[in-house]
Each structure stands twice: as structure tokens, then as C-alpha cells.
Amino acid sequence: MDLIQHLSVGFETVLQPSNILFCFIGCFLGTAIGVLPGIGPMGTIAILLPVTFGFPPEASLIMLAGIYYGAQYGGSTTAILINLPGEASSAVTAIDGHQMALKGRAGVALSVAALGSFVAGTVATLVIALFAVPLTSMALSFGPPDYFALMVVGLVASIALAHGSILKGLTMIVFGLLLGCVGTDIYTGSLRFTMGTLNLADGIPIVGFGAGLYAISEILRGLEHETDRVPDHARITTLMPTRKDLSEATGPVLRGTVLGSVLGVLPGGGAMLSSFASYTIEKKISRKPETFGHGALPGVAGPESANNAGAQTSFIPMLTLGIPSNPIMALMIGALILQGIAPGPNLVSEQPKLFWGVIASMWVGNLMLVVLNLPLVGLWVRLLRVKNHFLFPAILGFSVIGVYSIGNNPFDLGVMAFFGAFGYLLTKLKCEPAPLLLGFVLGPMLEEYMRRSMILSGGDWMVFLERPISASLLALSAIVLVIVLLPGVRRSRNEVFVEED
Amino acid sequence: MSPDLSRRIAIHRNHIFALIFVAISLGFGIHAWTSMNIGTPADMGPGFFPLMLSLMLTMLSLGVGFVPPEPDEEPLTVVSLRVLVLVLSGPVIFALSIRTLGLLPSVLITVFTVSFASRFARLRNSALLAGGFTAFCVVVFHSLLNLPIPLWGSWITG
Incomplete structure (x- = not known):
């Protein structure tokens, strides 16, 4: 009955009026920025991070979490209505969601996406509540080689099921790890690759780096072929799915939820990976695979549930191990540290109100999103009608304020401009920014655990293969890598992504 | 195209x-x-x-x-140099002016300049956009959220 007791602590925390308000603000903002292509949860959380300094820790985390999963809801609205992913994780939803919209079923696609997300959110909340404590105690028995191997699995997984060339993905990861080396060496205190400036002594500022890589390069891409035309959006007639729709969606929603919950836990997993994987599976097991790409309901229901479940369970490594599974979780850890709270396996025993409050808030937030978003869909449509040449200066304006407000250091903005240009170049060379950022986030920890393992083993590399946990994790990543390089898998992987274009 | x-x-x-x-x-x-x-x-x-x-x-x-x-x-296509320079000038202008001029003038100049990266930019629209956006930021970030960035910089307050 621990579970009920834990959840009641959580609900007590989140049901305080002020926390409900913060949860609502987070979900609302998250949906809005999710709807708008070009500004994502990363930039928004960055802007609000310094603001949350004055809040109680629970309120701050509850609001920031709401932005993250709210963005998953918002992203699918854009994907379905105008065939543009509002968020990267809704790219797959656009394939069948927009086809449904063209057939006059936009409302059904939207409500199935919302209901699927709600089911997924509910299950994922329970999964976190059930597994967080056992995982925390397991985490306490993890040695440095095990942590190292866990991060390797995450890095490999992040390219295996993502978009684009595997070789380029690997290159991006290694480059990200290398950029993570910039700054002060933890063991000797000597400065590495700082080019003589103390501004880089703490490493490359992550928010400037991320905002450049995503916001600026997205703006540049949007300016390549400008048109004056407002994107056509599909009309919404009825929101109500029929009984047949619901029974058709049930299987995909449940499978997507399970898949998302599992993949979200992996470092490097999370929302995007889950939605791609779910689409592939639904298409493979469908009795009518030819309908995929032409408005198949399971192609919306599965990925939308998966990305929401994945977004939520990606909190598990952050809350239980203190490992960020994606850059947004790295910012969440930043928010905790700002509040003077050390993330790691002790969080659950030292901060039970915070820990369970955040988990319970996810369920409350998901409920709010379902209740609010379907009626508000008209508002989001209007937001989408704002022309790009009015929108991008505003997005850039928000981003610069966010980047600056983190450290009050103008240097961070230089980093943003530099990596904006660099990130644009990378997209032109068909590279994904996501593995780069993940490598950057995990780099310092990966190095620390590698060095610690090697000190303990006296320089013997076999230490990674002798411990059962690390050996099996490393074997798993090797298997994943070999599988995705097999010609047959490569072909079907390409097929999934071709349809998206 | x-x-x-x-x-x-x-x-x-x-x-x-x-x-x-x-x-x-x-x-x-x-x-x-x-x-x-x-x-x-x-x-x-x-x-x-x-x-x-x-x-x-x-x-x-x-x-x-x-x-x-x-x-x-x-074939590989990239934006023109003018667009690239104007967009990247955004963070640079903000970085150079935030301490000396402060949040209000800095946001105004940054958004106004960057808007000309679009070929649909018109002087009047850009001015309106920059003015409106700045007003919004001042209300939200300064008045509501109390973001610790001074509205006016050292050159203006003296």
C-alpha cells in the first residue's frame, strides 16, 4: 500500500491551489509553444528557469514539467491541421493525421490524439509511481562501469531509431561528447579547450548552445523559401470519434503507451524515439498496411500515445539516477540545483513532496490538457494563422531573453549565434541536432564514470565486461547497432522516413 | 523559389x-x-x-x-548572406546593448533589425511589431515575472 500512500502525498501537494495554477500555466504555455513551429519546450523552459528561482521547488518543477508534456499535445495539433510538425516528436503524426484532416476527419484525429495521450499519460504516471522506488534502490547498487554502460545504451538508442544516416548520427554523438569536454577538468581542475576565456570555464552554456542549434537554425530554414501565403489548414467539423474509431484506436493506444513507457526510460529515449518506433510497429502489424500514409487512424493513435508516455517516463532517469535522458531533463536538473536540491537516488527520500508532487501533477496536467485543449482548438488555429515574418522576430526575441537571463552573461548570446550558424550548416548536410545535443549533455558524466571505473580497475578495460550489469548493457547496445546496420532493417527504416517528407 | x-x-x-x-x-x-x-x-x-x-x-x-x-x-541550397547576417545579428545586437541600454531598448532594436531578414518586411510593420513585442516583454518579464534584468541600462540611468 506504499503506492497509495506515496500518490496521496503527491496529490496533496499538487492539489494546493497555487500548484494547480502553476500546473495550468505550464500546460497552457506548453501547448501554445508546441503549436508554434520554431519555438520548443527547451527555449521556453530556459526563459522561465530564472523566473522559477523565487518559487517553491515543487511549483517550479510542476510548471516546467507541464511545459514539456503540454508541448507534445500542441505539436500534434499543428501536425494534423497544417502538416507541419509543431514539435519534432509529432513529425510522424503529420503523415496520417494530415491525411485524415484532408478527408474531413481533422476533429476525429485531434480527439483521438488527445484521448490517446491522456490514456498514455495516466499509465505512464502509474509506471513512474510503481517503478521509481525499486529503480532508485537498484540505482544505489550501480557502480561506475554500470552507469557508463547505461549511458552508452542511451546514446546508441538515440540514433538507432531516429531519422537519417547512422554514420552521421554516430559522428554527431562523438562530436557532442567532445564539445562536452570543454571547460574545467573535474579531476585536475585544469582548463580544456577554453581558448583562454573564463566564460567557457564551466563548459559551453547549454541553453545558448541549444537555442542556437534549434531556434536559430529553424528560423534560417524557414527563411529559405518565403511565401506570403498563410498555410492552409483543414476545417474541423466534428470532434466526436465514432464507436468504430474508438475500437480501432484502442490497440494502437495501448501498444504505443507500453512502447513509450519503456523507451522513455532509456537515456536518449523520450518522446521522439517512441513515436517513430510506434508508427513502425503499427504499420507492420496492421491488417491494412496500405492505408498507412493515407489517413490511417492507428498511425495517429499509436505515435501520439507513445510520445506522451515517453515524455513522461523520461523523468525516471532524472528523478531516480540524476541522469538527464535528454536536454530538457538537463534543464530540469538545472532547476533543481538552482533550488539547492541535489538530484540523484536520494531525491525520493529527502524530498518526497517534490518527488511525488511532480509525478501526481503529470496526471492532473494531462487531465487539464484533455479538458481544455479540445475546446481551445479554435484559439490554436488562430495562432497558426500568424504569418511567419511576424513570428520569427518574436521567437528570436524570446530566445535571446531566455539565453541571457540564465547567466546574465552576454557571452552566452555569442555562443547562441555561433551554434545557430553551425546548426544551420548541419541541417544542410542532413545531420540531426538531437544526437549532438544528447552527446553534449551526457559527455561530462560519461567521462567521469569512465575515469572512475578505470581508476578502480587499475587501468584494466575489462572492468566494463566483468560486471554483469555493465556487460549486458554494453552487449545490448552492440546488438542494437548491428541490427540497425543490417541491410533489411536499413531498408525498412528508410521507408518509414520517406513517407514523412 | x-x-x-x-x-x-x-x-x-x-x-x-x-x-x-x-x-x-x-x-x-x-x-x-x-x-x-x-x-x-x-x-x-x-x-x-x-x-x-x-x-x-x-x-x-x-x-x-x-x-x-x-x-x-x-542540390544544396542555402539562405542568402543578407538573411544569414540579419538573423545572426539578433543575439549579437542584444549582447552588445543589454548592459548599456537595458532590456527595453535592447529588445526593441533587436526585434526591429531582425525582422528585415524577411523579404516581406515593411518599415511600418516592423516598427509596430518591435514596439508591440517590446511592450509585451516589459509587461510580462518585468512587471509580472520580475525577471532580474534592468529595464534601462547604464548609459541611460547614468
Whole structure:
């Protein structure tokens, strides 16, 4: 009955009026920025991070979490209505969601996406509540080689099921790890690759780096072929799915939820990976695979549930191990540290109100999103009608304020401009920014655990293969890598992504 | 798709990629090798991990260079220099003016300048956009959220 007791602590925390308000603000903002292509949860959380300094820790985390999963809801609205992913994780939803919209079923696609997300959110909340404590105690028995191997699995997984060339993905990861080396060496205190400036002594500022890589390069891409035309959006007639729709969606929603919950836990997993994987599976097991790409309901229901479940369970490594599974979780850890709270396996025993409050808030937030978003869909449509040449200066304006407000250091903005240009170049060379950022986030920890393992083993590399946990994790990543390089898998992987274009 | 907006580049993507990343990895590697203590596997110095990574990065990026282009690869198009400079000037202008001028003038100038990266920008619209956005930011960030960035900078308050 621990579970009920834990959840009641959580609900007590989140049901305080002020926390409900913060949860609502987070979900609302998250949906809005999710709807708008070009500004994502990363930039928004960055802007609000310094603001949350004055809040109680629970309120701050509850609001920031709401932005993250709210963005998953918002992203699918854009994907379905105008065939543009509002968020990267809704790219797959656009394939069948927009086809449904063209057939006059936009409302059904939207409500199935919302209901699927709600089911997924509910299950994922329970999964976190059930597994967080056992995982925390397991985490306490993890040695440095095990942590190292866990991060390797995450890095490999992040390219295996993502978009684009595997070789380029690997290159991006290694480059990200290398950029993570910039700054002060933890063991000797000597400065590495700082080019003589103390501004880089703490490493490359992550928010400037991320905002450049995503916001600026997205703006540049949007300016390549400008048109004056407002994107056509599909009309919404009825929101109500029929009984047949619901029974058709049930299987995909449940499978997507399970898949998302599992993949979200992996470092490097999370929302995007889950939605791609779910689409592939639904298409493979469908009795009518030819309908995929032409408005198949399971192609919306599965990925939308998966990305929401994945977004939520990606909190598990952050809350239980203190490992960020994606850059947004790295910012969440930043928010905790700002509040003077050390993330790691002790969080659950030292901060039970915070820990369970955040988990319970996810369920409350998901409920709010379902209740609010379907009626508000008209508002989001209007937001989408704002022309790009009015929108991008505003997005850039928000981003610069966010980047600056983190450290009050103008240097961070230089980093943003530099990596904006660099990130644009990378997209032109068909590279994904996501593995780069993940490598950057995990780099310092990966190095620390590698060095610690090697000190303990006296320089013997076999230490990674002798411990059962690390050996099996490393074997798993090797298997994943070999599988995705097999010609047959490569072909079907390409097929999934071709349809998206 | 007017030609004045974008330029086409005829070199194969993967070659550009390999060239850039080999150069980067060699730069990092040589720097680590010459200026850092590498150490031994049992006692790694600050240079060990970076050197290891730069060797991996060199090999991986060379590998990308040998991947043949896709048969239907569309030519590389990039934005014009004017657009690139105007967009990137945003963070730079903000960085240079935030301390001296303060949040209000800084946001105003940044948003106004950046808006001209669009070919649909008109003086009147840009002024309205910059003014409106600045007012919004002042209300939200300064009045409501109490973001600790001064509204007016050192040149104005003296």
C-alpha cells in the first residue's frame, strides 16, 4: 500500500491551489509553444528557469514539467491541421493525421490524439509511481562501469531509431561528447579547450548552445523559401470519434503507451524515439498496411500515445539516477540545483513532496490538457494563422531573453549565434541536432564514470565486461547497432522516413 | 523559389561534411596532444578522453566522406548572406546593448533589425511589431515575472 500512500502525498501537494495554477500555466504555455513551429519546450523552459528561482521547488518543477508534456499535445495539433510538425516528436503524426484532416476527419484525429495521450499519460504516471522506488534502490547498487554502460545504451538508442544516416548520427554523438569536454577538468581542475576565456570555464552554456542549434537554425530554414501565403489548414467539423474509431484506436493506444513507457526510460529515449518506433510497429502489424500514409487512424493513435508516455517516463532517469535522458531533463536538473536540491537516488527520500508532487501533477496536467485543449482548438488555429515574418522576430526575441537571463552573461548570446550558424550548416548536410545535443549533455558524466571505473580497475578495460550489469548493457547496445546496420532493417527504416517528407 | 533568395552549391554534401569534421577533430586532437597531460589508462589525465574522442571522430567523419551521394539528392541550397547576417545579428545586437541600454531598448532594436531578414518586411510593420513585442516583454518579464534584468541600462540611468 506504499503506492497509495506515496500518490496521496503527491496529490496533496499538487492539489494546493497555487500548484494547480502553476500546473495550468505550464500546460497552457506548453501547448501554445508546441503549436508554434520554431519555438520548443527547451527555449521556453530556459526563459522561465530564472523566473522559477523565487518559487517553491515543487511549483517550479510542476510548471516546467507541464511545459514539456503540454508541448507534445500542441505539436500534434499543428501536425494534423497544417502538416507541419509543431514539435519534432509529432513529425510522424503529420503523415496520417494530415491525411485524415484532408478527408474531413481533422476533429476525429485531434480527439483521438488527445484521448490517446491522456490514456498514455495516466499509465505512464502509474509506471513512474510503481517503478521509481525499486529503480532508485537498484540505482544505489550501480557502480561506475554500470552507469557508463547505461549511458552508452542511451546514446546508441538515440540514433538507432531516429531519422537519417547512422554514420552521421554516430559522428554527431562523438562530436557532442567532445564539445562536452570543454571547460574545467573535474579531476585536475585544469582548463580544456577554453581558448583562454573564463566564460567557457564551466563548459559551453547549454541553453545558448541549444537555442542556437534549434531556434536559430529553424528560423534560417524557414527563411529559405518565403511565401506570403498563410498555410492552409483543414476545417474541423466534428470532434466526436465514432464507436468504430474508438475500437480501432484502442490497440494502437495501448501498444504505443507500453512502447513509450519503456523507451522513455532509456537515456536518449523520450518522446521522439517512441513515436517513430510506434508508427513502425503499427504499420507492420496492421491488417491494412496500405492505408498507412493515407489517413490511417492507428498511425495517429499509436505515435501520439507513445510520445506522451515517453515524455513522461523520461523523468525516471532524472528523478531516480540524476541522469538527464535528454536536454530538457538537463534543464530540469538545472532547476533543481538552482533550488539547492541535489538530484540523484536520494531525491525520493529527502524530498518526497517534490518527488511525488511532480509525478501526481503529470496526471492532473494531462487531465487539464484533455479538458481544455479540445475546446481551445479554435484559439490554436488562430495562432497558426500568424504569418511567419511576424513570428520569427518574436521567437528570436524570446530566445535571446531566455539565453541571457540564465547567466546574465552576454557571452552566452555569442555562443547562441555561433551554434545557430553551425546548426544551420548541419541541417544542410542532413545531420540531426538531437544526437549532438544528447552527446553534449551526457559527455561530462560519461567521462567521469569512465575515469572512475578505470581508476578502480587499475587501468584494466575489462572492468566494463566483468560486471554483469555493465556487460549486458554494453552487449545490448552492440546488438542494437548491428541490427540497425543490417541491410533489411536499413531498408525498412528508410521507408518509414520517406513517407514523412 | 526565386533565385535571389537562395544559392545553390554544387559540391557533394558528404565531402563537405568529412572536410569540416576531420578539420575539427584534428584541431581538438592536436590541441589535446600538445597541451594536455594524457596520462595512462589507470590514471587518465585531462587529455585522455578528448584525444580518444578526436581519434574516433576523425575515423567516423572520414567514413562519411566515402559514402556515395544518394542518386536523387537535391542540390544544396542555402539562405542568402543578407538573411544569414540579419538573423545572426539578433543575439549579437542584444549582447552588445543589454548592459548599456537595458532590456527595453535592447529588445526593441533587436526585434526591429531582425525582422528585415524577411523579404516581406515593411518599415511600418516592423516598427509596430518591435514596439508591440517590446511592450509585451516589459509587461510580462518585468512587471509580472520580475525577471532580474534592468529595464534601462547604464548609459541611460547614468
